[in-house]
Amino acid sequence: MLRLKTPSSPHTHAMTSVSITMLKVIVALIPGIVASTYYFGWGILINIFLAGATALISEAAVLRLRHYAIAPALLDGSALVTALLLALAVPPIAPWWISVLGSLFAIVISKQLYGGLGYNPFNPAMAGYAFLLISFPQPMTAWLLPETLSGVHLNFMEALHVTFFQAWPTELRVDAVSMATPLDLLKTQLGVHKTISEIRFGTSIIGDFGGKGIEWIGNWYLLGGLWLLYMRVIAWQIPLAMLATLFALATLFSLYDPDVYSWPMFHIFSGGTILCAFFIATDPVTAATTPKGRLIYGAGIGALIFIIRTWGGYPDAVAFAVLLMNIAAPTIDYYTQPRVYGHGK
Amino acid sequence: MSVPSFGYIVKEGLWHNNTGLVQLLGLCPLLAVSTNVVNGLGLGLATMLVLTATNTAISFIRNLTRPELRIPVYVLVIAALVTAVQLLINAYFHDLYNVLGIFIPLIVTNCAVIGRAEAFASKHDPLRAATDGFAIGLGFAIVLALLGAMREILGQGTLFSDAHLMFGETWRSIEIQFWPGGDGMLLAILPPGAFFALGGLIACKNLLDAHRKKRIIAPPSPNNAAKTAAYAKAVN
Numbered sequence: 001m002l003r004l005k006t007p008s009s010p011h012t013h014a015m016t017s018v019s020i021t022m023l024k025v026i027v028a029l030i031p032g033i034v035a036s037t038y039y040f041g042w043g044i045l046i047n048i049f050l051a052g053a054t055a056l057i058s059e060a061a062v063l064r065l066r067h068y069a070i071a072p073a074l075l076d077g078s079a080l081v082t083a084l085l086l087a088l089a090v091p092p093i094a095p096w097w098i099s100v101l102g103s104l105f106a107i108v109i110s111k112q113l114y115g116g117l118g119y120n121p122f123n124p125a126m127a128g129y130a131f132l133l134i135s136f137p138q139p140m141t142a143w144l145l146p147e148t149l150s151g152v153h154l155n156f157m158e159a160l161h162v163t164f165f166q167a168w169p170t171e172l173r174v175d176a177v178s179m180a181t182p183l184d185l186l187k188t189q190l191g192v193h194k195t196i197s198e199i200r201f202g203t204s205i206i207g208d209f210g211g212k213g214i215e216w217i218g219n220w221y222l223l224g225g226l227w228l229l230y231m232r233v234i235a236w237q238i239p240l241a242m243l244a245t246l247f248a249l250a251t252l253f254s255l256y257d258p259d260v261y262s263w264p265m266f267h268i269f270s271g272g273t274i275l276c277a278f279f280i281a282t283d284p285v286t287a288a289t290t291p292k293g294r295l296i297y298g299a300g301i302g303a304l305i306f307i308i309r310t311w312g313g314y315p316d317a318v319a320f321a322v323l324l325m326n327i328a329a330p331t332i333d334y335y336t337q338p339r340v341y342g343h344g345k
Numbered sequence: 346m347s348v349p350s351f352g353y354i355v356k357e358g359l360w361h362n363n364t365g366l367v368q369l370l371g372l373c374p375l376l377a378v379s380t381n382v383v384n385g386l387g388l389g390l391a392t393m394l395v396l397t398a399t400n401t402a403i404s405f406i407r408n409l410t411r412p413e414l415r416i417p418v419y420v421l422v423i424a425a426l427v428t429a430v431q432l433l434i435n436a437y438f439h440d441l442y443n444v445l446g447i448f449i450p451l452i453v454t455n456c457a458v459i460g461r462a463e464a465f466a467s468k469h470d471p472l473r474a475a476t477d478g479f480a481i482g483l484g485f486a487i488v489l490a491l492l493g494a495m496r497e498i499l500g501q502g503t504l505f506s507d508a509h510l511m512f513g514e515t516w517r518s519i520e521i522q523f524w525p526g527g528d529g530m531l532l533a534i535l536p537p538g539a540f541f542a543l544g545g546l547i548a549c550k551n552l553l554d555a556h557r558k559k560r561i562i563a564p565p566s567p568n569n570a571a572k573t574a575a576y577a578k579a580v581n
Contacts (some may be wrong), residue, residue, distance in 0.1 A: 131532060133536065134531060134532045134537075135530040135531045135532040135533075136530070136531070137531065138528075343505075
């Protein structure tokens, strides 16, 4: 007798899981990490290691306290992605406890205290970064001059010494190799009534678009982000809406008064804009989830980045913009739910 | 209504019904002022003084006030007594007064004060009302001081800084500095730090309560006489 088996739906399977998604995100970050290491040296990798180790250990400890299975949550890679994103935002010459404390805050307070992966309303990496920036403004804003500019290369042991003891090689002075970020520089110089073009051509750290070196790192993040789009790990709406809004606002204001408002490409290629557009704002847990909602969410982040960078107190705005839109995401989702086929409004 | 014993009133005010940790009343001064121990203690003690006085006064007039008018009358009494306390602090602890600023007159609007007047003092005799005000106020002061200590240690790496504002010049030296430089986690001093610290304190209290409950209620092991006795006492 012929038996026709009818398996239940879904009939095709996408073979996705949290671990595979997170693995793809990590792979997509690799070009950016390599580029950052090329420009800023070993400090980047040391920060990644410190943040990653802290994230895994603290996640395991909290899961144990909560009587949850430890292995599946650690292996899904979400803690590692959080640690990576946080470590990439921390200055490469920051003392070791910066990465450790930030990672601890991100995992324990902004992720596990809210109930773990999937329950956190705020992006853990950005919450950790905001915590660090507010708590320790001085070490968080001292960036290393890109090695291509300063011509100084710290070998691995010297970088370790800097991270753990803040001890620089004897022939170097800290202020010779460290700098304010281009965004920071622009802000302080505008504060003393210099025009944009005076600032842009009066310093050696600003290149064609953003900060020298930093603008190229943005391109490598862009490459990874486009690959994520191609693999359909992230939705196109958020990065597009965010970058377009930021660019449009920056163009508008720059046309209005080019002496006070910086050129649009500066906004795109400075700070964490690209990293945010493809890797941070697209976090599936804390972002809006409906197609229309994602457009609004992305546009909101873009607008907030411009507003906070231009008129706010802190030089970069990515973390605050993301956190503010995180709070708004549930409301956005509520009002943009797509119509179910066959049903009225 | 049964009359509560004094021990019960004190236990409620200090622990089970603590203003800062359980009722979560008066959070505005609690979060705004507790940037160091001395500020916290100063405002805590001022609130305790006010609470004791208002509870006593309101208990005395509890049979004279008409129910329709009781709230305006209570507010008038509280405002009068807070003004007195404010003038006292201004006279005797002028530097502390300058630091605490607006938060001393704002004790009038501290909902713990009108809350105790309405919930307790208007229903009990003056002695019990005074005890309740004292216990609730002391509980509040302790939480304020603890919160101040946590935030001061994390935020500026010191403890008991500015002690001379409250106790006089000879006490200036009790300031403890945990690490040189005086830098700390700025967030602890800022308002979000107050919420984090208060959340931590409440979690600690709940943890202690749960732990104690488990110790008493857990079934006794046969070889532990003390536990068996505690269990029998809890069950009976």
